[in-house]
Amino acid sequence: MLLDNIDKIYIVMSYLIPGFIINSVILGKLSINSKKEKLSIYNYLIFSFLNIFIYMIIDFLFIKLGSNIALVTDEHFIMFLRNFLLPILISIVILISIEKFPFIGKLLSFLGLGRSNMTVSSWDYLFFELKKGKGNYVIIELKEEKERIYGLYGKKSFASNNFDGTKDIYLEEVFKDVSMEESKNCGMLVCDSEIFKIYIPLKNNRTGKKDERS
Numbered sequence: 001m002l003l004d005n006i007d008k009i010y011i012v013m014s015y016l017i018p019g020f021i022i023n024s025v026i027l028g029k030l031s032i033n034s035k036k037e038k039l040s041i042y043n044y045l046i047f048s049f050l051n052i053f054i055y056m057i058i059d060f061l062f063i064k065l066g067s068n069i070a071l072v073t074d075e076h077f078i079m080f081l082r083n084f085l086l087p088i089l090i091s092i093v094i095l096i097s098i099e100k101f102p103f104i105g106k107l108l109s110f111l112g113l114g115r116s117n118m119t120v121s122s123w124d125y126l127f128f129e130l131k132k133g134k135g136n137y138v139i140i141e142l143k144e145e146k147e148r149i150y151g152l153y154g155k156k157s158f159a160s161n162n163f164d165g166t167k168d169i170y171l172e173e174v175f176k177d178v179s180m181e182e183s184k185n186c187g188m189l190v191c192d193s194e195i196f197k198i199y200i201p202l203k204n205n206r207t208g209k210k211d212e213r214s
Contacts, residue, residue: 094108139151
């Protein structure tokens with residue numbers, strides 16, 4: 001028997017919309033400069049089934065283990081809770097859990113929702129991770145005469161990736177030498193056309209003499 005229009009709407013509401021909401025919230029939060037993503041029905045179905053499973057658990061706890069009386073009886077309100085509010089809550093829990101439970105991040109990467117899957121360039125990924133980690137020292141080697149700039153990329157710094165393909169870095173503080181001890185008491189804007197290499201010393205290595213990573 002062919003499904004009527006009401007049944008089709010119900011199926012879409014239950015099996016696609018919750019997954020779409022969860023997928024979109026995670027994508028919007030984790031993407032730095034996102035690639036163009038194709039519609040992922042596969043992801044929507046997985047997240048929708050997760051949503052239904054969690055809703056069934058909640059429903060079981062309230063009805064079977066409680067007073068055997070449903071907490072909410074209005075069908076329209078139940079549909080709103082299950083298909084709109086619960087997916088948002090699930091998205092928030094997943095995003096909070098990523099840092100504490102690495103396997104969740106691996107599962108998201110499998111679904112194409114890892115930050116490395118969605119980031120256009122290593123430029124965006126690098127400076128996003130630096131700022132996320134509360135900043136770090138950077139050593140920028142310029143093309144002209146291999147001059148080096150020693151600076152701090154921190155909370156007030158910024159690395160742009162413009163639509164025309166140009167990039168630049170604003171360092172909030174610049175130092176006189178590799179020791180990163182004596183500040184020049186100024187910030188600096190460096191254009192990508194001037195940059196040859198960028199080194200990221202280990203966070204606790206203030207001398208910058210070891211473990212430089214370009």
